[in-house]
Amino acid sequence: MTAERVPLIRCVGGVVHDSNGRLLLVRRRNPPGEGRWSVPGGRVEPGEGDEQAVEREIREETGLSVTVGALLGNVTRPAADGLYDIYDYACQVRSGVLRAGDDAVDAQWATAAILATLPLAEGLREALRAWGQLPRT
Numbered sequence: 001m002t003a004e005r006v007p008l009i010r011c012v013g014g015v016v017h018d019s020n021g022r023l024l025l026v027r028r029r030n031p032p033g034e035g036r037w038s039v040p041g042g043r044v045e046p047g048e049g050d051e052q053a054v055e056r057e058i059r060e061e062t063g064l065s066v067t068v069g070a071l072l073g074n075v076t077r078p079a080a081d082g083l084y085d086i087y088d089y090a091c092q093v094r095s096g097v098l099r100a101g102d103d104a105v106d107a108q109w110a111t112a113a114i115l116a117t118l119p120l121a122e123g124l125r126e127a128l129r130a131w132g133q134l135p136r137t
Contacts, residue, residue, distance in 0.1 A: 007082030012053045013041030014091040015072055015128070016064070021136025022109035023128070025118070026061050029103045032077065032084070038121035039088065040104070054089050061104040064096035072131045075123060088127070111137045 016024035016039070025037045040061040044053040051068045058066050069090040077084045100107040110118065112135045115125070128134050 008076075008085040009079055009082050010044040011042060011084045011086040012044055012050050012057065013039045013086055013088040014054045014058045014066060014068070015039050015088055015131070015133050016058070016066060016091045016093060017133075017136065018093070018109050020109075022111050023115065023133070023135040024062065024064075024098075025108055025110050025115075026100065026104035027106040028121070029105045032079065033121040035105075035119065036121045037110075037118045038124055040107075041086065041088070042103070050087055050089065054091065058091065059096070060102035061100070062096070062107045063099040063101055065094045066091040067094055072133060073127060075127050077122065088131070090133075111135050 024040065026040045027037050028034050040058045041054070042057045044050060054068045055066060058064055069092065072088045072090055075086050077086065098107055098109070115135055
């Protein structure tokens, strides 16, 4: 008997801190995680590399242009049609004005105190802690 293969859906996220050590978060408009706060990100489109996808998702969701840096880590989360295979990258803002867009209801720079009060996407706090990426203020 062979095990059924679960489809992996390639996704990316951008972990962005400002000069004050605050973390960039968006509040999700749509499932998965509707109404919860997370780092900006989403599916990698056909023909896109991770770096292009991170830049596009952050621009669409926050209005900010970023430089994509090192891979911080990888997590998997359940999806209706498989598993989200999410690769999160460190990013730095190049330009833009923060505003919620695309599938984000809201966007903000979060301090550690603010982060502690928000309903976060499943496993986000643990992943950020493991990668040393929690807000520094």
